[in-house]
Amino acid sequence: MKKQLLAALTVLSVAAPAMALADDGKVIVYTAAPQEIVDKIIPAFEKSSGLKVELIKAGAGELINRLKAEKNRQTADVLWSVGGEILQANPDLFGSYTPKDADKIVPEVKPSGNWTPFTVVATSFVVNTSELAEADRPKTWEDLADPKYKDKISIARLDKSSSAYIQLAALLQIYGLDKGWDLYSRILDNTQLANSSGAVPKFVNDGEAAIGISNEDVGLRFKIGGGPVDVIYPSDGTTAQADGMAMLATPANPEAAKTFMDFALSEEGQKLVASIGRRPVRVDVPSAEMLTPLSSLKLIKYDLEWAAGYQKTALAKWNEIIMTK
Numbered sequence: 001m002k003k004q005l006l007a008a009l010t011v012l013s014v015a016a017p018a019m020a021l022a023d024d025g026k027v028i029v030y031t032a033a034p035q036e037i038v039d040k041i042i043p044a045f046e047k048s049s050g051l052k053v054e055l056i057k058a059g060a061g062e063l064i065n066r067l068k069a070e071k072n073r074q075t076a077d078v079l080w081s082v083g084g085e086i087l088q089a090n091p092d093l094f095g096s097y098t099p100k101d102a103d104k105i106v107p108e109v110k111p112s113g114n115w116t117p118f119t120v121v122a123t124s125f126v127v128n129t130s131e132l133a134e135a136d137r138p139k140t141w142e143d144l145a146d147p148k149y150k151d152k153i154s155i156a157r158l159d160k161s162s163s164a165y166i167q168l169a170a171l172l173q174i175y176g177l178d179k180g181w182d183l184y185s186r187i188l189d190n191t192q193l194a195n196s197s198g199a200v201p202k203f204v205n206d207g208e209a210a211i212g213i214s215n216e217d218v219g220l221r222f223k224i225g226g227g228p229v230d231v232i233y234p235s236d237g238t239t240a241q242a243d244g245m246a247m248l249a250t251p252a253n254p255e256a257a258k259t260f261m262d263f264a265l266s267e268e269g270q271k272l273v274a275s276i277g278r279r280p281v282r283v284d285v286p287s288a289e290m291l292t293p294l295s296s297l298k299l300i301k302y303d304l305e306w307a308a309g310y311q312k313t314a315l316a317k318w319n320e321i322i323m324t325k
Contacts, residue, residue, distance in 0.1 A: 027256035033081035060162035077257035083162025087115035088308035094246040109242035117242035120279035126219035130228040131210040145186035154209035163197035169307040
């Protein structure tokens with residue numbers, strides 16, 4: 001009898017922490033989202049749901065590496081606002097959950113696999129209008145390799161940023177692998193590397209770089225704020241891709257994870273996205289007027305499956321190139 005009682009107590013002592021973890025009214029979110037999105041979405045979600053958010057913020061590459069190291073452990077609930085190709089390339093890290101209103105996602109970025117689109121972002125050049133006269137501003141990817149831009153360009157590190165990989169993958173799809181890698185290497189000759197894509201437009205705004213390659217919305221926020229910044233979409237091709245979110249394979253609080261993803265895709269959540277200049281993914285929530293319509297951009301047919309499959313190869317080649325710079 002004593003042995004049975006001891007066994008029962010042991011089971012309870014082991015189970016209790018897990019029960020408390022799953023029932024503590026908290027959702028643990030890993031994110032690479034710009035601070036403006038965090039500041040809009042998180043307070044609104046906490047007010048709407050009554051849940052508290054524990055946020056771990058880092059570059060997408062760092063977050064994926066962290067999740068790989070934490071695999072099969074209940075360390076987090078949701079990976080939120082990272083590039084879709086990174087989510088696509090790591091399916092074993094995520095569980096399967098389709099948020100409410102997923103049927104309202106625009107057809108161009110319909111869900112693929114076990115992740116859900118959150119916003120749509122177009123790749124752009126951000127230029128400092130005080131540093132560069134209009135005639136001197138780059139119009140194409142080819143322009144960025146011009147030696148006159150030596151040390152004047154800022155790009156996020158490929159091993160830190162999912163946006164940086166979208167930029168590279170788009171370039172390779174426009175020009176092909178051989179010409180694309182040659183062009184990208186020559187662009188790197190003119191480049192100062194940043195630890196995140198979000199930091200790039202700030203460098204441009206502050207005059208630390210004359211040109212940045214980044215997401216359109218961050219550059220536009222500096223422009224609207226009165227900074228010496230303009231946003232240019234490359235005329236030889238760009239991409240408008242979804243960043244996304246997914247529930248972890250072993251979430252600490254699965255119901256809280258679902259609640260968070262539902263809110264991020266809800267009409268309220270997507271209107272908050274639109275209010276800061278990001279493109280929402282819902283068909284019934286319009287983008288902000290300041291954004292150039294996608295129909296006016298030269299968009300490539302971005303091959304997400306190829307990009308996801310090529311990512312490890314690209315990172316290895318990028319590391320080789322960086323070692324020679």
